[in-house]
Amino acid sequence: MSSNSILMIKTYEQLKAISDPLRISVISQIAHKSKTGKQIGESLNVSAPKIHYHLKELEKVGIVYIEKIELLNGIAQKFYITSGTDIVIDPELIPHLNELKESIRASIYSILSKSKAETLSAPEESFSVTSGEYMDWPIISIQTYVNINRDQFMEWKKKYHNLLDELATLEKNNKGEKTRFFISSVGFEASTEEGENQ
Structure with missing residues (x-):
């Protein structure tokens, strides 16, 4: 848990960026610990190029950032993490919240799936x-x-x-x-x- 736990969604661009269920799943993967696009893809069973595309879109609007870069066999491995762990949406964006309905449902399902995985691996x-x-x-x-x-x-x-x-x-x-x-x-x-x- 981070002391900087609030990820405030302040712009319509940010709101639109998290309105995709897959992006919500990506965010849940790196809310507490940084991972590479490949690691996220393996966890979600999604191709690395597709994950990298979504990471770049989330990075553009400040929802995720590169926490560190490590070299592996001469190749730079970028580790992404979210800018906060708890998503809070600015009330000014309320007129656009209907776009989030399915993403919120997907986010909750992702949390429950993560709980199942943690239980089995504990x-x-x-x-x-x-x-x-x-x-x-x-x-x-x-x-x-x-x-x-x-x-x-x-x-x-x-x-x-x-x-x-x-x-x-x-x-x-x-x-x-x-x-x-x-x-x-x-x-x-x-x-x-x-x-x-x-």
Whole structure:
């Protein structure tokens, strides 16, 4: 988690650049760690030239940048990373937000796919338990439905993001031993039928 976690979308060009579901997937791949176009392509099962094209388009509008360049067999390997981890859209762009509907859905699906991949590749000790008390386990595993109004959800969401900011501060100030934890969360209005059955 970076202290500079906000990626503010301020222009229509930037909004248009992230309106492509594949670009949202590319962004999710390099939100926390820089990768080359080839590495991204291998993760997404997309050709490297196609990934490089989209990286260049995202770079043009300041959404990604080259964090470092390494030489491999005399060939420059460019490592791209996003300019922030959490995408926030300037309210001035609200008239254009309809263009983002499918990209937002694709982004959430990408987050869930990443969660599945991280779960499958996590070390065995990640799921070791030392007591019968869930709150003593160093994991979070929650999936639920709640029936509240939208204003209540938005108020709770603010508190949740404050907790994430607190986590970022802990990371920034921690000078001792560190363990890397993966945290993934999504939340959205679900179908009424599904919610009522839970």
